[in-house]
Amino acid sequence: MKIGILQTGHAPDEIRPTHGDYTDFFQRLLGGQGFTFATWSVVDGTFPESPDDADGWLITGSKHGAYEPLPWIAPLENLIRAIRAAGKPMIGICFGHQIIAQALGGKVEKFSGGWSIGRQPYHIDGQTHHINAWHQDQVTQIPPNAEVIGHNDFCANAVLTYGDQILTLQPHPEFDPDTIRGLITHRGRGIVPEVQLDAAERTLNVPLDTAAIATRMAAHFKAPR
Template identity: 30%
Template sequence: MQKILIVKTGGTFPDYAVERGDFVDWTAQGLRLAADRWESVDVQAGEPLPAPAKFAGSVITGSHDMVTDGFPWIEDAKAWIRQAVHARLPLLGICFGHQLMADALGGRAGYHPDGLEIGTADITLTGAAGDDPLFRGLPECFPGHVTHSQTALELPPGATLLATGLHDPHQSFRVGESAWGVQFHPEFDAPAILDYITRREPELRKNSLDSARIRAMVRDTPESASLLERFSAYCMSR
């Protein structure tokens, strides 16, 4: 049986990774797969991406880099995404991965005109989510952890908008049958997003954002977290 590939495009803060693991670890835990059912490649570090046909699906992680940075590895990852979609490999892009997919497939990523979004946001499903393999059966509105300055400013041609929010109109989309992007972080738990809020407080003050109010809104996000397990089940059932 094929594995799921986790494409590492970045990691959390090094000291926090020592304490709690990195994005790859959080993603693997959320997928709820045995250790021999997934593998990862660190594309940010220049590791080559394997042929999509080798895998049952792939998750593209978040990153502290920006899609518009234009690093060679970012362009290589975008080319691989196009190849994977052509091969009909199920994809799930998270935050940076979501923006990267949008940019790779004909949309456009860039800085959000209203600036930083961080904390726990309300994710509101569109009508199209009712028939979607990942989102069907979820509440119309559920909480999701967010921390991002860039966004998918424009979705790819023909993309299906699955979820929106007050700050970000493109919280999730799907291209074709099985390529999903989510702006929010299903792999984050409440302690992780609280740590990010603390670390970004100087930026919050600079943007006149109330960190105490943002902290008070943080809560658990079980529906968001379920998307990783839903994705792995979808991949393994094909």
Template identity: 35%
Template sequence: MKIGILQCDDVLDQLQPRHGNYPQMIRQLLTAVDSSLEFAVYRALDNQLPDDPYACDAYITTGSRHGVNDGHGWCNRLADFVALLYREKRKLVGICFGHQLIAKALGGEVVQSDKGWGIGVSFNQVHKTKPWMEPSSQALDLVVSHQDQISRLPAEAEILAGSPFCPFYMVQYQEHFLSIQGHPEFSRPYSADLMATRLERFPPNRYREALASLGAEVDDHLLARWILAFMKA
């Protein structure tokens, strides 16, 4: 299977020597489940997108420091491509920024959350279990890094997991789109290093809580299995 990575940002230069860049993180996450996977990287943030939605068997987005409401031209073009993938019933998995972009591209709404920053590890309840969610789990705990959240879902959306902090955490759209607010590709050390570059943005108590939460186990490998099963279904 060939997966197209739609890259929406770069890891900060000072963090790349230790953690790599976002496409590398996604490759590492998914090849741990299936070493036969092939990848193509499209730098969506530089207006590079596939000429043909059938160029890859499935697509996945990276996160981004940018917001879907920032008005960037490349983001609008990516939203148009997302809408095309949906019409063509191509498989797409949206992570964080991509999770929000899918909702907006399909008619939903994204706003800056009045609950503040989601950082550290988020703890979520699985509400619905699909056949591709094997092995099944009642929880989905992942590293997060976001300030915006989906506030209104498109009509086609089905909520699979959420929490009081983020009700629309994992969402499925028909049989070909899946999106997750969390970051299965982020390691906990990367989360700690990323937060350290943004200290001025967080209330001190939120930062301390986030650092403490990084001691919890996360479901990154479980979600990687789910993602590939969804893509292949």
């Protein structure tokens, strides 16, 4: 099964030599599941010709806001709607979660409650999973036909499904502790409150539930439709 990765941002320059870019994070997360991958860097203006260029689609995180007037946002929203119309399975992570919601009629805003950084508990379908987060924006109004299946005290609309076709998550299962450490150092200092960065650093060695989330993502792509 060919997964098309729509890359909407880049990892910090300082960590790319050792960790790769965002598309590499997802290939590691979903490795061993029988997928092949192709990447379109939509943040740099490169788009697939049609939804049929892949069997399933994944939209990455980004430092940008879904509501920003960037030249690639509207074409990406059009592509999201075309993928949905074509019946292809799709997953969105963080910015991907937000841009899918916005494209399908929801609302994304800079959250007045501030940032969520590092290892956080998410209650998903009655189970608690600990996953890394890195965001201030949130989906504050879900689209029609979307269902909330995951949340925590900070983020009410953390995991959404749209029937059996689309799954989106606000947290970052593809971010390992070293990634969070790099983001703290190269993107967090001076922007995110120090108390939150320090708290995130204290949990870098605490286990995460990313394997369970990766299994769920893979099952979503492979499910018969």
